Amino acid sequence: MGEFDLIKRFFTRPTPRAVLGVGDDCALLQPAPGMQLAISCDMLVSGRHFFPDVDPRALGHKALAVNLSDLAACGASPLAFTLALALPEADPAWLEPFSQGLLTLADAQGCELIGGDTTQGPLNICITVFGEVPAGLALLRSGAQAGDDVYVSGTLGDANLALTHMMRERQEGTATALPPLRLNAADLARARQRLEQPTPRVALGMALRGIATAAADISDGLLGDLGHILERSGKGATLDTTRVFTLLGAHHYAMEAATLLAGDAVRMQVLQHVLSGGDDYELVFTAPPDRAAAVQAAALASGTPVTRVGRIDAEPGLRLLDGQGRLLSPHNFQSFDHFAGTA
Structure with a gap:
């Protein structure tokens, strides 16, 4: 299975909230008026962040969940995410449950997959997530006050x-x-x-x-x-x-x-x-x-x-x-x- 066949089969789907999703050199997002974009990126490396034999469905869920958690800490609502995926081999038996776990959580949170990259190499998952939050209302780490x-x-x-x-x-x-x-x-x-x-x-x-x-x-x-x-x-x-x-x-x-x-x-x-x-x-x-x-x-x-x-x-x-x-x-x-x- 080639790279583009892999992307089309497991990771290409409609993106009604994004102006432009998978298929071009860039995706296009349009925040709603009065909203700011919240962006976070996390990487999961086999043997460092998860056991190599972990259930791929659970791994797909966690790969997105850890990024959504960053949006939660900012008070942001999810919009979209990109997926960069290094794989030892293009194995449909692994990719099917991985993509299902990933996209089931994405659907539940209204977060669309809009692009990314795939390559061959040691298993490595890197997701960048985009959310939106009303201007001036983002939760930050810097606002704690004595007595809180x-x-x-x-x-x-x-x-x-x-x-x-x-x-x-x-x-x-x-x-x-x-x-x-x-x-x-x-x-x-x-x-x-x-x-x-x-x-x-x-x-x-x-x-x-x-x-x-x-x-x-x-x-x-x-x-x-x-x-x-x-x-x-x-x-x-x-x-x-x-x-x-x-x-x-x-x-x-x-x-x-x-x-x-x-x-x-x-x-x-x-x-x-x-x-x-x-x-x-x-x-x-x-x-x-x-x-x-x-x-x-x-x-x-x-x-x-x-x-x-x-x-x-x-x-x-x-x-x-x-x-x-x-x-x-x-x-x-x-x-x-x-x-x-x-x-």
Whole structure:
């Protein structure tokens, strides 16, 4: 199968929202009057961001979902995306489910595939997504104010818990080699879905326009992505780890682990997954205390639960408090960095 046959068979479809889609040297987009374009690009590399044998349908979903999550963090509504795809071979048995997973999510979010590129090489997926947001209403990382509440959408830590489990299993070559927080088969399936098919919080991001003062999506861990907000806003934050602890969607996993680890050790394992695990693609955002009712209304309207986990401080730095109000060191919870430890 040639390159252009591949594109025509799996990735060419009508684009009613775009002025011009697949087939020319450039696509053409026309934002609505009073709207600004929001643009983001993400790359997924085999062996770095996903296991080579991952279900291609799930991979197609995730490839677009991680980009849509960036639009959500900006409060933007999706318009269109481009796909650059490097493939070891043009295998219809892989391309069919991959394109189905990709385009099913695209249809659900009203996001049209308008162009891209294909080449032969190690499996690599690069998507650039375009959205629109009313001028002046984009959610930025730079707007957090002292006294704002810090919120997190959904649950955190399940994706990292699944990843930890799967990596341990592959490294030791046995299904009995489990991480400290034990998962049964059903729990692993639910956690693995959070890893491989995350839900971009687009509806929540749009509902938070004019309410949230700052936002970021959680791709590299809560502490790391909240840290981006603090850096851009020139502020600090205090998080209540008793609230953070309950964010693990698989909170009951920790209870099962009690037979393996004693109290504080279990708690630290849970916090490690929740605070620095990554791959959650939830939103962390800030809002003034007097907008708490509006935040909850936005959560209800978008069908997305949110949890208040802390506050923004004028004093720089990140402070973690335990149940007794004692400080925990944030250095115990390092978020993901692609180039950490490299020159």
